[in-house]
Amino acid sequence: MPLDVASAILQRRAIKVFDPDHRMTDAELDTLLGLARRMPTAFNIQNWRFVAVTDPELRTKIRAVAWDQAQVTDSSVLLVLCADIKAWEKSTTRYWENASTEVQQFMTGAIDQYYRGREQVQRDEGMRSCGMAAAAIMLQAESMGYGTCPMDGFDFDAVGKLINLPTDYEIVMFVAVGKCAKAPHPTGGILPTNEIIFRNTF
Ligand SMILES: Cc1cc2nc3c(=O)[nH]c(=O)nc-3n(C[C@H](O)[C@H](O)[C@H](O)COP(=O)(O)O)c2cc1C
Known part of the structure; x- marks a missing residue:
């Protein structure tokens, strides 16, 4: 039985201990990232860029600038979610290649005006964009039997150098994906509903 969305949301936890010997197949990785990129982006600019880090040597170097967090080296794949901050001005008609020329022209103008x-x-x-992709990755991974850990506990500049981050790009976050080897502690705590959800106005 595939996991329904509500179950995937409730079952997902930030996993701290992964099985370091587990390998994810390329097909699984393709499925995961192929689905993540079907999430929405404003004006369909698809400004996310995903770096799947599997090289053990590189992961050891990243771990050294990520508070020595074991998820970096022990997950099956370390996904570095990046954004092309200038995607809005790079050949924008390709974001609308299936649309008519009129629509393409309209969108190009609208994108330029907005950004x-x-x-x-x-x-x-x-x-x-990357926040939405991260959510999709975590929920899809859950439904594939994987655990995940979203992460921003690292030196962004140092990781940028290690992955040759291009000019115009920013790292947004990591999502470590792998086989859970130790159940997480109980959830830290859930704030009361009336502190979070409002009707119409604050
Ligand atoms: C943007 C972001 C960054 C995070 N960074 C880290 C991290 O660097 N290391 C870590 O162990 N957990 C990290 N977490 C996990 C959170 O601590 C965890 O999601 C939160 O405590 C809620 O627990 P749960 O995910 O198990 O429900 C991060 C979560 C998010 C969303």
């Missing part, structure tokens, strides 16, 4: 000169918005868009 040009708005550096914070450009960066925020990368965070939004």
Whole structure:
């Protein structure tokens, strides 16, 4: 029985201990990332870039700049979710190649108007896109029998150097994916509903 969405959400936990000997197949990785990239992005700019780090030597170096967190080396794959902050100005018609010429022209203008000169918005868009991709990765991995750990406990500049992060790109976060080798502690705590959810206005 495949896992339904609600079960995947409730079952997902941040996994700290992975089986270091487990290997994920290329087909599984393709499934995971192929589905992640079907999440939405504003104006369909698909500004996410995913780096699947499997090289043990590289992972050891990344772990050294990630508070020595074992998930970095012991998960089956370390996904580094990055954003191309300037995706909005790079050949934008290819984001709308299936649309009519009129729609392509309209979208190109709209994209330019929305992002040009708005550096914070450009960066925020990368965070939004990768946040959604991370959620999809974690839930899909759960349904494939994998555990995950979302991570931002690392030196972003140092990791950027290690993965040859191109100019214009930012690292958003890691998602470590692997076979859970130790059940996590009980959930830290869930805030009361009235602190989180509001009707109409605050
Ligand atoms: C953006 C983000 C960054 C995180 N960074 C780390 C990290 O560096 N190391 C770690 O062990 N857990 C990290 N976590 C896991 C959180 O501590 C964990 O998700 C939270 O305590 C809720 O627990 P749960 O995911 O098991 O429900 C991170 C989670 C998120 C969403």
